[in-house]
Amino acid sequence: MQAPQFTESEVAAALGGPVSHLGSGSFGDTWRHGDTAVKIICDVSYPPERLRREVDGLSRVSSPHVVRLLGTRTVDLRSQQRPTLVFEYIAGGDVAGRIADGQLPTAAEGVAFLGGLLTGVGHMHAAQTVHRDIKPANIALRDGDWSSPVLLDFGLARGADEATITAYGTAVGTLAYMAPEQLQGQPARNAADLFAVGVTVREVLGGRHPFYDPGTAYAPAERIARISKGPYPLPPDVPEPVVELLDRLTAEKTGDRGSARSSLKRLGLTAEGAAA
Amino acid sequence: MSRIGRRRRNDDDFLFGDDLLGGEPEESAEAIEGTGQAAARLADGSGFLIVDGPGAGGVSDHSNAPGICEAASLPERDEALDGTLPLFIVHRPYFFWRSVPRLLAQLHAAAGDNLALGVSSWLPGATAQSHADFSLSCAAAAVRIVDPLGYLAEPQDVRVKKPSDRAVTLAPYLRSGVTSIAELLDMQRERGANLLLTSGRALAPSDARRSVAAACDEGDGALAELKPGERLALNLTVSAEWLQRPQLLDALLTELIEQQQFATWHVRVQWPSPTQAWTQPTDEKLLAGYRKLAATADDEERRLLLPQTGLTGWLMLASGAAGFGTGPSGSTQAFLEPVRGGGGKPKIERYFERQLLHTVERTARSVLTGDPGYAQCMCPYCRPLLTGAAWSHEYAGLHYLFSAGTLTAQVAPTVAGRRGTHGAVGRTVRSAIRFAADKALTGNSDPAHLRTWDHHL
Numbered sequence: 001m002q003a004p005q006f007t008e009s010e011v012a013a014a015l016g017g018p019v020s021h022l023g024s025g026s027f028g029d030t031w032r033h034g035d036t037a038v039k040i041i042c043d044v045s046y047p048p049e050r051l052r053r054e055v056d057g058l059s060r061v062s063s064p065h066v067v068r069l070l071g072t073r074t075v076d077l078r079s080q081q082r083p084t085l086v087f088e089y090i091a092g093g094d095v096a097g098r099i100a101d102g103q104l105p106t107a108a109e110g111v112a113f114l115g116g117l118l119t120g121v122g123h124m125h126a127a128q129t130v131h132r133d134i135k136p137a138n139i140a141l142r143d144g145d146w147s148s149p150v151l152l153d154f155g156l157a158r159g160a161d162e163a164t165i166t167a168y169g170t171a172v173g174t175l176a177y178m179a180p181e182q183l184q185g186q187p188a189r190n191a192a193d194l195f196a197v198g199v200t201v202r203e204v205l206g207g208r209h210p211f212y213d214p215g216t217a218y219a220p221a222e223r224i225a226r227i228s229k230g231p232y233p234l235p236p237d238v239p240e241p242v243v244e245l246l247d248r249l250t251a252e253k254t255g256d257r258g259s260a261r262s263s264l265k266r267l268g269l270t271a272e273g274a275a276a
Numbered sequence: 277m278s279r280i281g282r283r284r285r286n287d288d289d290f291l292f293g294d295d296l297l298g299g300e301p302e303e304s305a306e307a308i309e310g311t312g313q314a315a316a317r318l319a320d321g322s323g324f325l326i327v328d329g330p331g332a333g334g335v336s337d338h339s340n341a342p343g344i345c346e347a348a349s350l351p352e353r354d355e356a357l358d359g360t361l362p363l364f365i366v367h368r369p370y371f372f373w374r375s376v377p378r379l380l381a382q383l384h385a386a387a388g389d390n391l392a393l394g395v396s397s398w399l400p401g402a403t404a405q406s407h408a409d410f411s412l413s414c415a416a417a418a419v420r421i422v423d424p425l426g427y428l429a430e431p432q433d434v435r436v437k438k439p440s441d442r443a444v445t446l447a448p449y450l451r452s453g454v455t456s457i458a459e460l461l462d463m464q465r466e467r468g469a470n471l472l473l474t475s476g477r478a479l480a481p482s483d484a485r486r487s488v489a490a491a492c493d494e495g496d497g498a499l500a501e502l503k504p505g506e507r508l509a510l511n512l513t514v515s516a517e518w519l520q521r522p523q524l525l526d527a528l529l530t531e532l533i534e535q536q537q538f539a540t541w542h543v544r545v546q547w548p549s550p551t552q553a554w555t556q557p558t559d560e561k562l563l564a565g566y567r568k569l570a571a572t573a574d575d576e577e578r579r580l581l582l583p584q585t586g587l588t589g590w591l592m593l594a595s596g597a598a599g600f601g602t603g604p605s606g607s608t609q610a611f612l613e614p615v616r617g618g619g620g621k622p623k624i625e626r627y628f629e630r631q632l633l634h635t636v637e638r639t640a641r642s643v644l645t646g647d648p649g650y651a652q653c654m655c656p657y658c659r660p661l662l663t664g665a666a667w668s669h670e671y672a673g674l675h676y677l678f679s680a681g682t683l684t685a686q687v688a689p690t691v692a693g694r695r696g697t698h699g700a701v702g703r704t705v706r707s708a709i710r711f712a713a714d715k716a717l718t719g720n721s722d723p724a725h726l727r728t729w730d731h732h733l
Contacts, residue, residue, distance in 0.1 A: 126536070190534050253522070255529025255572070259536070262575045 004029040005042040006077055014075040023094075025153075032089055036070060039085045040077070051083055054153075060127040065120025065273070067140070067152045087152075092144035094152070095136035095204065105146040107237040110205040112147035114242070115264065117197045119273030120151045122260030125190045126271070132188040134196035135177040136203065175220075176212060180227050180252050183220040191254035194263065198249025206234050210250065228252050241266065314385055316347040318415060325350065325415045327385035333378030335415050348388040353470050353507065356392035356418035357540060357579055362697070363419060363599025364684045365394035365583060366677055367608035368410060370401065372670040379674050380416035382656055386678075387685030394419030396583060396601055397467070400428065400439060400447035404467055411468025421542075422467040423583070424449070424460055426475030427513040433478035434515050434546045435613045449475075457497045473542055474498050476511035481518060484527040488512075492535050499537060509540035509581060516548040516557075519565025529572050540579040540598075543569065549613045553606035554626055554635040556588045556725035563588075563732050570595035584611040587633055590680065591729055593687055594701035602680055604673025625667040628676035630683065632715075633708040634723035635676065638667060643715050655679060702733040 002024040004011070011031050012019045015038060019031040028041040041051065058069035068088040074081045098104065105113055117139070124131060131138075131151060142148035175183070179195035182188045202210035210231035212218060218226070231250055234243055245266045251257050261271050270276050315324035315336060323337040327347045356363055364383070366376055380393050395417040397407055411420045428439045429450045439450050447463075449455035457474065464472050474494050480487040495510040502508055518524040532541060545566070551557045566588065573580035574596025582589040582600040586609045589600020602609045625638035631651060632644065644650055652658070655678040661671035683704070685691070692700035709726045717723065 189530075191530065253526045253529075255526040255533065257533070258572075259533050259576055261577075262533075265575075 004031075006040070010077060011040070014077050035089050037067075037087045037089045039087065040075060041083045041085075042077075044080065046083075051085075054085065057124075057129045057131075060129050061124050062127075063120050063123035064142075064148070065116050065150055066123060067150050090140040090142050090150050090152075092141040092148075095139040095141065095149070095200065098141070099136055099204065104204050104207055107205065107235065107239070107242075109146035110201060110238070111242050111267070113149055113204065114197070114201045114245075115267050115269050115273055116147055116149040117151070117201065118260045118264050118267070119269070119271070120149065121190075121193050121197055122264060122271050124151070125193070125260055130188060130190060131193050131196075132182075133174055133177075134193055134200065135174045136200055139200065175218075175223065176209060178223070179254070180224045181254060183223050189254070190259065191257045194249050194257045194260060195251075198246050198257075202231055202234065202246055202250065205238055205246075206232060208232060224252075313344045314347040315344050316381075316384055316388065316416070317349045319350045319352040319418065325381055325384070327381040327388070327416070332385075333381040333413070333416075347385055350384065350388070350416060351392050351418045353418050356394065357471070357507065357598070359577075359579060359598050361390060361392040361690065362593050362684050362688050363392045363394050363579075363581065364681045365396050365419065365421070365581065365599055365601030366417075366681075367584060367601050367603030368395060368397040368401070369603050369605045369608050369673065371605070372673070373410060374413075375670065375674055376410075377413040377415065379677055380414055383678060383681040384416045387682050388416075389685075390688035390690045391681060391685040392419070392599070393417050393681070394421065394471075394599065394601070396421040396423055398422075399424045399463060399467065400443035400450060403446060404463075407467035420468055420470045421473060421509075421583075422464045422469040423473055423511070423542075424464070424475050426450075426511070427478040427544075429475075430477060433480050434513060437614050457494055458501045461498060461501055470507070471540070472498065472502070472506060472508050473511035474508070476513045476542075476544065478513040478515070479518065479528075481515065481521070481524055484518075484524050488527050488531045492531055492538070495535070495538055507540065508538070509542040509579075510535070510538040511542045511544075513544045513546070515546050516559070516562050519545060519569065520559065520561040525565050525568065528569065532569070532572055532578060533576055538578070540581065541573060542581045542583060544583050544611050545585070546611045546613060549615075551610075551612060552615075552720060553612060554586075554609065555720055556586060556591075556634075556729075558725050558728040560728065560731075563591075563728060566592050567595040567732060570597040573597070584608065586610040587680065587683075588725075590684060590687075591701060591705075591732070593684065594698040594733060600684075602677070604670075604677050609676075623669060625669075625672070627661075627672055628679050630679045631708060631711045632723050633683075633705065633726065634712075634721075636717060636721035637719070640717055640721040643717060644711075647711070647715070649711065653679065655682075698733070702730075705729050705733060 004021050004024050006029065008019060008021065015033045017033060019033045022030045022032050022037060027043040027046045028039055030037055030039045055069065055072060067090065070086045070088060073084050073086065075084050133153065134151065138151060138153040140150045140152055142150050177196040177199050179192040182192050199210055211226045245263055249257055249263065264271060268276050313329040314327050316327050317324055323335050326332050326334050326336055366380065368376060376395065383391065383393060393416050395414045397410060399422050407422055414420060424447065427434050428436060444451045449460065460475055461472050474491065479491060491512055498508050518528055547557045548559065570580055570592045579598035582592055582597050585600045586602050589597065589602065592600065626635045627638055627641055628635045629644055630653060653675065655675050657671040657675040657678060661668055661675055687697045687700035687704065689697055705726060708723065709730060712723050712726060
């Protein structure tokens with residue numbers, strides 16, 4: 001895990017109580033503080049627009065599968081005011097950690113995981129919010145339960161009606177989970193989130209990335225070519241309708257991926273994730 | 277003979293013929309009102325529509341006269357658009373449009389439990405008053421559309437003739453190509469529409485994504501202008517290549533999926549040459565594109581309406597289209613590329629053979645009627661049509677619409693049985709194939725589409 005930019009004692013003093021480090025990204029650290037997770041933006045160059053998007057994105061959505069934003073505040077660290085976002089703390093770790101530890105779900109757990117993710121994504125899309133960076137590291141498992149995934153980190157989210165941002169280059173998101181259209185520099189829309197859900201679920205079910213080999217660097221054109229070629233097969237115990245749904249979600253063409261809602265229908269679930 | 281009666285040749289003329297100004301069409305011939313006595317309760321509860329017997333098509337404030345029995349209630353617009361019943365849309369013809377209200381009432385009497393009805397008029401095709409009168413008179417139509425035909429303003433992306441001066445006078449936005457969506461909606465409201473449409477400008481294949489996005493932006497503007505209780509359909513006009521070329525189709529499907537705010541999509545597809553009037557396209561890619569569009573709409577719970585789609589629209593009910601439109605004339609039944617020349621030729625006498633799912637030339641009918649399995653049509657128009665001394669294009673057109681409407685009801689989910697609409701359409705097509713098998717039909721009378729359809733089911 002990447003080291004935090006501030007010491008535990010510094011953060012504890014700033015927040016006013018004991019803390020433990022949960023993780024770090026390029027712009028900030030996340031600390032557990034009581035039953036909250038506090039994301040401290042450490043980088044002074046962090047664009048305020050991105051912070052606003054994250055807050056806006058989270059404020060629009062209400063879902064058990066999307067992390068709940070409890071509020072925003074600033075904290076004084078090393079004599080500088082740092083913006084922070086206060087979230088509910090989700091015990092159970094994230095999916096990237098599970099993959100790293102080789103703790104993969106059974107086929108049945110994987111299907112439940114898919115249902116939970118689609119429910120959360122459906123709620124986001126119904127609230128006109130596109131996540132744009134769904135990947136194992138941005139999915140927590142509430143109480144460690146594969147059927148209770150929670151989408152985290154809305155730093156790249158945007159309203160469906162907002163203009164595309166280009167501040168981070170033409171492709172926004174994480175390359176290994178990007179849809180072909182994102183790799184081509186086109187705006188990420190709902191279909192891109194669904195592609196990332198499909199890749200993530202295939203990865204945990206298959207035990208490997210569905211398109212890329214580990215430790216290999218790919219140019220965007222090579223990535224697109226590999227996606228066009230199709231994913232690695234899934235284990236035989238994954239039910240055929242689920243394989244078909246995952247094929248649909250990871251389709252190269254955006255018009256072939258359907259919506260979260262129609263995907264849930266294929267799993268026999270309502271938009272709320274309940275049995276239809 | 278009036279000047280109009282002398283010069284008009286087809287329904288296209290009122291949109292594209294500059295010299296055909298003014299006047300209303302001739303009165304329809306004698307009413308064919310049926311011998312039954314039935315009335316249907318109007319959706320708003322204000323009275324009854326006579327659906328069978330003297331006065332069919334008219335509205336009465338009571339239905340308790342001796343001998344009158346109450347028919348199925350008329351569905352309201354929102355019921356007609358909820359996907360429970362297939363929506364059959366009749367495009368208003370230039371000729372004999374006064375017969376349409378009666379036809380709709382008769383269709384309701386014959387199949388109202390399994391069919392929702394709509395009418396669609398072309399905004400540049402008649403005066404505001406004429407539209408309003410027509411809309412008001414079509415009491416059996418749960419859905420009333422007055423289509424702006426915005427594609428006529430910028431005709432580079434579909435092949436159409438230049439609109440006539442009269443059409444431009446009636447729809448000034450066709451001249452400038454610019455009008456606010458609020459004004460466009462107002463024009464439709466004034467003309468009696470209860471399902472409002474966006475402009476329907478043609479999408480540009482050369483700039484697909486931007487073009488679809490612009491149409492959706494216009495739709496968002498229209499949604500913002502809706503008054504309480506109003507409904508809107510996103511109105512798109514595309515050339516056949518949009519359904520034939522994977523990239524263009526993907527752009528269309530992507531928006532259908534992404535733009536969740538549009539519950540109803542009204543998509544007009546121009547069939548490519550050499551598809552001729554009263555024949556169905558057999559291009560595999562076009563049909564596959566239609567099918568994918570309809571299936572995606574169904575999957576995403578959007579209502580897909582396919583105006584001017586002839587029996588191909590009926591076929592697409594099997595794939596998930598919510599409704600389709602057709603009319604009694606060559607130009608209203610389907611959206612075809614204009615053909616050059618042809619003026620002055622006598623109008624071909626055609627008859628829709630329901631068992632064949634095809635319109636044949638009158639002279640070819642004997643090939644069919646001699647078959648012991650031939651079923652004589654019992655619609656209200658066939659007796660006078662087939663026994664009259666002179667061929668009535670009006671009755672032939674009304675017979676076609678009546679038949680297409682009842683065919684639609686026949687495949688409604690409410691009657692289609694275990695395999696649903698898809699199964700019912702398949703059975704009907706295969707039955708037509710069997711019926712056509714040993715018949716020597718040639719030219720436009722040959723139901724060449726049936727084999728292609730069978731592959732697509």
